[in-house]
Amino acid sequence: MNEAMSPTISPTMSKASVSLDSLTESELDVLERKIAGKYMHMVPWGAVVWGIGNLIAWLALWPLVLMDIIPLWLGFILATLNVALSYLPSHEAQHNIIAGKGQPLRWLNELVGHLSTIPLVLPYRVLRHTHYEHHSHTNDPQLDPDYNIHANSGWHFLRKSIMNRQPESGRSGAYPEALKRTGNEHMMLDAIIYQGVYLVIMFTLAWSGYAIEAALLWWVPKQIATTYIEYYLSWAPHHPGKEQGRYTDTRGFKSRLGNLLSMGMQYHIIHHLYPRIPLSLTPAAYRELKPILQHRECNLGEL
Amino acid sequence: MKLIELFLSPIAFSIGFLAPLLAQGMLAMNSELSTPVAYGAGLAISISFGIVAHSRGSWIWVKDHE
Numbered sequence: 001m002n003e004a005m006s007p008t009i010s011p012t013m014s015k016a017s018v019s020l021d022s023l024t025e026s027e028l029d030v031l032e033r034k035i036a037g038k039y040m041h042m043v044p045w046g047a048v049v050w051g052i053g054n055l056i057a058w059l060a061l062w063p064l065v066l067m068d069i070i071p072l073w074l075g076f077i078l079a080t081l082n083v084a085l086s087y088l089p090s091h092e093a094q095h096n097i098i099a100g101k102g103q104p105l106r107w108l109n110e111l112v113g114h115l116s117t118i119p120l121v122l123p124y125r126v127l128r129h130t131h132y133e134h135h136s137h138t139n140d141p142q143l144d145p146d147y148n149i150h151a152n153s154g155w156h157f158l159r160k161s162i163m164n165r166q167p168e169s170g171r172s173g174a175y176p177e178a179l180k181r182t183g184n185e186h187m188m189l190d191a192i193i194y195q196g197v198y199l200v201i202m203f204t205l206a207w208s209g210y211a212i213e214a215a216l217l218w219w220v221p222k223q224i225a226t227t228y229i230e231y232y233l234s235w236a237p238h239h240p241g242k243e244q245g246r247y248t249d250t251r252g253f254k255s256r257l258g259n260l261l262s263m264g265m266q267y268h269i270i271h272h273l274y275p276r277i278p279l280s281l282t283p284a285a286y287r288e289l290k291p292i293l294q295h296r297e298c299n300l301g302e303l
Numbered sequence: 304m305k306l307i308e309l310f311l312s313p314i315a316f317s318i319g320f321l322a323p324l325l326a327q328g329m330l331a332m333n334s335e336l337s338t339p340v341a342y343g344a345g346l347a348i349s350i351s352f353g354i355v356a357h358s359r360g361s362w363i364w365v366k367d368h369e
Binding site: 203206 | 307310315320323324327328331360361366
């Protein structure tokens with residue numbers, strides 16, 4: 001490929017488009033991967049601190065509330081934030097972004113993966129394998145374990161989210177089915193152990209006179225956080241969820257809440273194209289790759 | 304296996320968590336209410352929900368496809 005092409009991939013759209021038009025498909029692929037490669041292979045220390053620190057902060061709320069050091073209403077708000085923030089560090093670990101197999105910091109990758117989702121009562125191994133299935137079969141009604149989150153609108157999503165929480169909903173069976181299909185059924189044991197320990201803690205607290213505290217520090221925050229996470233990680237970036245294919249199954253979108261409150265998911269398209277790019281670098285990668293994505297007619301909304 | 308299924312069932316959740324939650328909620332709102340009455344009411348309400356969730360597969364009666 002002509003090396004002189006690289007500098008033309010710049011914010012000046014018209015210039016970039018002209019240059020990209022002259023490239024063959026394989027040259028465009030090389031250029032795209034070259035740009036994406038600049039944002040990979042670096043340890044996202046922020047996600048490491050976030051994952052472990054967030055868990056510690058959430059755990060600290062329990063003695064603080066139970067010993068009346070902070071009021072329950074404040075504990076509830078903080079717990080909701082903690083639980084909502086608990087998924088993404090594990091998501092980085094699921095994609096081996098902190099460290100891949102055989103690398104010196106592999107232990108840290110796995111530690112963050114396991115610890116950070118404890119408030120959500122979601123086991124790391126189950127999340128990792130089902131999430132890989134989501135990436136491999138995004139928007140496939142039969143094979144995408146997150147497919148039943150799709151909804152026609154935000155309100156429809158909210159209704160579905162409530163329905164998905166019911167014991168015999170399709171969502172309840174989606175992850176076990178995906179694990180069974182891929183020969184990883186044994187990982188359901190992790191989910192049973194997580195759920196069992198969670199219930200033992202909740203029942204013990206409740207019958208010891210701390211039911212309201214348990215509800216407001218864990219049960220209700222978990223429900224709110226699950227809805228929030230599913231909205232921004234699964235529904236919004238894949239809406240309307242009808243297209244399959246590398247450049248069409250995920251979209252860019254402009255969130256009314258901004259990038260921070262939408263947990264960086266405006267740029268989720270970058271994550272699906274290059275899952276090894278850390279979350280914190282997806283905005284920069286998006287800006288540099290945008291001309292190529294536009295050339296490939298990706299749905300970038302108003303982003 | 305049956306014991307684990309029972310422990311993870313909606314009925315167990317209603318007795319193990321929802322009943323004391325409702326009782327303690329009632330006691331927090333009405334301090335004159337006696338503890339046995341609050342827990343009795345909590346158990347009655349929560350077990351009703353638990354039975355619905357167990358038999359219908361939905362805590363709120365309505366199901367996914369309805």
